[in-house]
Amino acid sequence: MDQLIAELGFLGDRISRARAVLDQHAQSESHIRSRRPDAVAFPQSTDEVARIVAACARHGVPMIGWGAGTSLEGHALAIHGGLTVDFSRMDKVLAIYPEDMLAVIQPGITRERLNEELRATGLFFPVDPGANASLGGMAMTRASGTTAVRYGTMRDNVLGLEVVLANGQTIRTGSSAPKSSAGYDLTALFVGSEGTLGLVTELTLRLHGQPEAVSSAVCTFPDIASAVDCVIATIQTGLPMARIEFLDAETVAACNAFTGEQLPLSPLLLVEFHGSPQAVAEQAQRFGDVARDFGSSGFQWAKGQEDRTRLWKMRHGAYRAILASRPGCTAIVTDVCVPISALAEAVEETQADIAASPVPGPILGHVGDGNFHAILLIRPDDPTEVAVAQRLSARMAERALRLGGTITGEHGIGMGKLGYMSAEHGPAWAVMGAIKHALDPMALMNPGKVVPQ
């Protein structure tokens, strides 16, 4: 390590072994604990990343990418030590191509800052995981969020990448054309690879036109099944929802307490439509008709920008509201995704399972995608609660697989889900391992994650 640090002297004070810096890069939003990295580098260019990777490869030192530290599964933890590569100083918008609706960015920029920089162009980047994550991190976990039902996930919105491979070589994947059939889809392979195949140094992102008109509403339902069936019916009518979010009664209660809202304590959908004023008005009306068919009451359209902002601030604050509902607790944030026909069953079974346990677990989710989260609130120093929550989480994963779904809709594998990969993928997991071995034979890129160990 000393020799590596010496070789990386060209970074000047942008490489650090200071205890505070190492500590900061050993923390995560998850309950997962890790040892510290041995050092943290703050590169400013692709060339610097390539030199860092080549040096680490020579010395057999693990390399772990770090974005904004908002991962919920411990993706960026240096569990085998090594060098954490912090991309916070590679946070530039390199180019915006309004006609092609593309932006070329560095991985360290956060989604909120990117959208600030795009504001004047009339374009925006839609993927919205809630947290102000870095775009590089979002690509690496194949993140999505509230708008995926309309705009897709990172899978759909990353058109190309620049990646430094484990051997220090820099490659480009994809092109600026909207589509291509030119060989293996390396972009899609790297998106969601959690830094185990290389370090991403540049991303070409698809942008979308800021909608001319936006219309949001809250509507409450007598029970979960009605809310979910309303979503299924809405999707089948082809109504292009921009967002359709589910909150269970417990989540609503936590949000009310946290924000002073006075929403009725029953399952609730937050919906949003984007389009021309006429289109949005028509969609809102049609959605209202469908929702009433499924017993929705308390239907309320957000009247203006201010109302809408309050509504989505509440939604994005739900995680914190839930944390605040049981002071002193931390959360195990689960993240399963099922075929939408199985969603009501999955949510109801999960709710009953949690209700029968001593651990609270409000449920909310991106119901248009079949994706939901139970926020399991545990006292971190109570081993019984931790064990109960882990069993609840395991049963959610098993339930999702039984229903044809996946163990993670958008948070990724990291440390938290590695134990379920074999159950989800069977022999295909070994194929991931073979690809990993082909591209990183020394297993230095974020070791211990994603593939069989």
Next chain:
Amino acid sequence: MDQLIAELGFLGDRISRARAVLDQHAQSESHIRSRRPDAVAFPQSTDEVARIVAACARHGVPMIGWGAGTSLEGHALAIHGGLTVDFSRMDKVLAIYPEDMLAVIQPGITRERLNEELRATGLFFPVDPGANASLGGMAMTRASGTTAVRYGTMRDNVLGLEVVLANGQTIRTGSSAPKSSAGYDLTALFVGSEGTLGLVTELTLRLHGQPEAVSSAVCTFPDIASAVDCVIATIQTGLPMARIEFLDAETVAACNAFTGEQLPLSPLLLVEFHGSPQAVAEQAQRFGDVARDFGSSGFQWAKGQEDRTRLWKMRHGAYRAILASRPGCTAIVTDVCVPISALAEAVEETQADIAASPVPGPILGHVGDGNFHAILLIRPDDPTEVAVAQRLSARMAERALRLGGTITGEHGIGMGKLGYMSAEHGPAWAVMGAIKHALDPMALMNPGKVVPQ
């Protein structure tokens, strides 16, 4: 080979070495010539495919998947001999899940038959490459077509696969959940892999609701730039076009002659909108306004289903109309895709290049995706014309790359584009080679295609 045939005796008369069968599987829609395969197998189940692959692996015999034979780049040609695996008897719809808008199918079913089987459900599969290709083949070439601007390509519409790997092992990729962050995106890796990583035996496809209302129009423009600028403006206003197709004046002339239409001989867009009656009416009106801004005249809405059918029949017949415009000729069908801001330049330069050559080459394309084709008409026994067309095609590929695009938007690499892969991907091409080697170390799956040889 004799020993392999003996081992595959369980196929009964579904394995053949008859000259007529071998000849049929040595043909292609392309100008590319190949030797015959040594035998052709017609499996009826995944289990049979797995046994075929295991036997071929034991004997070191190449395996080449065969769908409907509509490839334009010679993908399915057995250029090193071996066993062609013809999927025409694996053509079943295995399950339809209307609530989840999914279908599980075998690879040999064609897109037209799939849509016939879906008709009663109110759902359809949108990817439309023109030819009545097999869905397995479409997945393997990452095909798209007229509707990609709205519904995406095969990349976006294949949710999961069952694949028999080179070692005879069967894996499943993806799940039935609408999205997932569970590890490497193997589905995306296999889609577009042209049978070089394994043989696909089952596909889970996304379906879409049949639009309540459809509205189509033809509009003519004074020049290519106006037509393309109209498309860019339309996309930027966020108008959700279902189709937007470009035909140059030469293509229009060929279509007129072939079908008896009397369209004005100038660049033309065919557009279509899908949605509710109100939405479609509004979109049509808005598009009309944009088109007029760009000098469109001769704007004409198709009045009913019959008019629309005639219009799209003309579009899908354009390839044959162009072939008929020069009797005795075959075509080199080019397929480049560029950022849409570069589309007018790419089309105009290509047109000028073709005009300066002795070979006719009408141009048409999926202009909403930046994707276009010149149909280069050559007398196959005239080596000068073949050489001229190949140079035109090479310059189109180089031009696409110079403009930030790709050498193939939707037809794939096959034999025809292998020579440009290095120019497009640089060192990333070797990464494809490393993945290929990891999954097919004996290079038996469709050898000679996609990766460095």
